[in-house]
Amino acid sequence: MKDIARRAGVSESAVSFALNGRPGVSEATRARVRRVAEQLGWRPSTAARALSGEGAATVGFVLARPAHTLGVDSFFLQLVSGIQEVLAERHLGLLFQVAEDVADECAVYRRWWAEHRVDGVLVADPRAADPRPELLDELGLPAVVIGGAPDVRHPGLSTVWADDAGAMASVVDELTALGHRRIVHIAGLPDLAHTRRRIATLRAEAERRGLGEVRSVTTDYSDTEGAAVTRRVLGGSPPPTALIYDNDVMAVAGVAAAADLGFCVPQDVSVVSWEDSALCRMVTPRLSALSRDSAAFGRTAARELLALLDGAPARSVGVPVPRLTGRGSTGRAAPAGGRRVRE
Amino acid sequence: MKDIARRAGVSESAVSFALNGRPGVSEATRARVRRVAEQLGWRPSTAARALSGEGAATVGFVLARPAHTLGVDSFFLQLVSGIQEVLAERHLGLLFQVAEDVADECAVYRRWWAEHRVDGVLVADPRAADPRPELLDELGLPAVVIGGAPDVRHPGLSTVWADDAGAMASVVDELTALGHRRIVHIAGLPDLAHTRRRIATLRAEAERRGLGEVRSVTTDYSDTEGAAVTRRVLGGSPPPTALIYDNDVMAVAGVAAAADLGFCVPQDVSVVSWEDSALCRMVTPRLSALSRDSAAFGRTAARELLALLDGAPARSVGVPVPRLTGRGSTGRAAPAGGRRVRE
DNA sequence: TCTTGACACTCAAGCGCTTTAGCGAGCACC
DNA sequence: GGTGCTCGCTAAAGCGCTTGAGTGTCAAGA
Helix, strand or coil: CHHHHHHHCCCHHHHHHHHCCCCCCCHHHHHHHHHHHHHHCCCCCHHHHHHHHHCCCEEEEEEECCHHHCCCCCHHHHHHHHHHHHHHHCCCEEEEEEECCHHHHHHHHHHHHHCCCCCEEEECCCECCCHHHHHHHHHCCCEEEECCCCCCCCCCCEEEEECHHHHHHHHHHHHHHCCCCCEEEECCCCCEHHHHHHHHHHHHHHHHHCCCCEEEECCCCCHHHHHHHHHHHHCCCCCCCEEEECCHHHHHHHHHHHHHCCCCCCCCCEEEECCCCHHHHHCCCCCEEEECCHHHHHHHHHHHHHHHHCCCCCCEEEECCCEEECCCCCCCCCCCCCCCCCC | CHHHHHHHCCCHHHHHHHHCCCCCCCHHHHHHHHHHHHHHCCCCCHHHHHHHHHCCCEEEEEEECCHHHHCCCCHHHHHHHHHHHHHHHCCCEEEEEEECCHHHHHHHHHHHHHCCCCCEEEECCCECCCCHHHHHHHHCCCEEEECCCCCCCCCCCEEEEECHHHHHHHHHHHHHHCCCCCEEEECCCCCEHHHHHHHHHHHHHHHHHCCCCEEEECCCCCHHHHHHHHHHHHCCCCCCCEEEECCHHHHHHHHHHHHHCCCCCCCCCEEEECCCCHHHHHCCCCCEEEECCHHHHHHHHHHHHHHHHCCCCCCEEEECCCEEECCCCCCCCCCCCCCCCCC
């Protein structure tokens, strides 16, 4: 920068003004400085910038999930790639960290805050009794909660949310229209806010419609638990005629487990996956799934965070309701007692 | 820090010495300073540290892959989580970026370098005629190439490599022992170095054994291409009796495609997936797969980078040869002409 | 002619830390 | 008793940038 100042024949401050688009230099000088800077391939040192109060030009993202459920999910990489896309436009960096659990995640936020490492954070997987909004509010760290319900208690946080309730209602609509009355929802982690929302909505919808045998079972999202729960519920009497899985991995594992028990999909039991991916298109039958655009979700979240960093007030925005892509795994409910069971 | 100095009754420099374990203060003072710092919940500002020449305490990782192949692969999230694990021990941050292509990736390195944003980088997916080692050498940015062959031309870069050649040889061993002589390798992106290594090894092994009909077909790793190629090669006459897929996604898609054509796995055709994951265990039959520990791969790479940052000389380390986990998708080769084809 | 003010720019302080040079005290040694 | 050394510490500069206060110039207005 000193070099630029020297070569352009002005002071360092002038260079700073010129390069940051601030008033205080003539257009001629600005252009000259810009040219010299370009020639020299100059880029501001983020460290120096951060030190003089400009912020770290970095956004943080912590993922707190058990390690074994990490790789399975296609959702997060898509999400991150969407986030990236928006951040890259402004040359903001994404600091990524994997944490053990929420407590660990909070520690990371504290550290980042103390070290002035990030200007804001994206919070994933909001939970029941989540300590994170509280903490971030306290630290004054701008944050966007991804997938959370609008949270009136923490007006400082923005929220980007998918309408799980609406989506669940539409799935139940679809299934009841096909004659299903015994539905089991193989849900995800019980602590997650969206898991609770889905469960609550399912129960409400079932009551509204007078459906008797409808329930949710929580899992850890793994194929193992998905298969185990499937075996368990299909062993009940009478077994459900429709299964809703909270992710694609469990849905696929569930179909395999069902097949092992002699249940045909969709003749004996219909299956819906709450997550669309290549997986759903690779198995036989292809799975009917709720498609959402995870990358777009990430983009929206990142944009909200940028707005927050620009000083805009926090707000809550929704992303489109995921829609059900019907494929071969959903069909009319089997008439009561008509299911085939392997002897 | 000023506060600490005041409360501990020493100068700021003494605090710096004490906290960084440098000589120049008595043990008594050091302990006192440490205590006060802890009390105050002090953490050094990364920005200030970086500015005074300590480095950014951050490692960069760029992923340059077509967006649609991103979410599918379980490999990367596992890898990153392994990397993280090691970096976290030293409180190093991981700056993550998704790039369009290698040129874009190079631009990111240049920017990071100019902005002093990272102390080193991890380079994934080494390619044939890869410009990145050259660039990183030129910039003097410490780097570890993940999955690259040891590169003698760039002695500044460390390399962490998996023995693809050995693994391929063992797979061919296994298949020929089962009587397979017509093998098709559905490979990944043709530019990737490890794709080339696998292809070359397969050819060499085939020649060594006098196997006639052995070839590799490159793809973009997607389920779509995996299925398409499978259909194409199984339509040949005579069709191969064994298929080796370079990732799990294609293998699963391939099995489905084979089933569509009336080929039974493993009676008509054996399938091996070069990537083990929940996916391989979810389909019927369960897929025989090469298992490697991606997280451990990431940990090793991160450790190598740390060593580099500590001033150790660059070196090349191997990770264990992935071993073939036999499951239901491999069996004896069908006798020539004995395959069933749907009429 | 003198004031006023806008404008283009410079000066210098300061962000929070590291680090080199230096200083005084205490000690050993000849 | 002086010299030379080590030890524990302080003072101050500097990393690269931003920024508020200040300076000089020129043109318009009184």
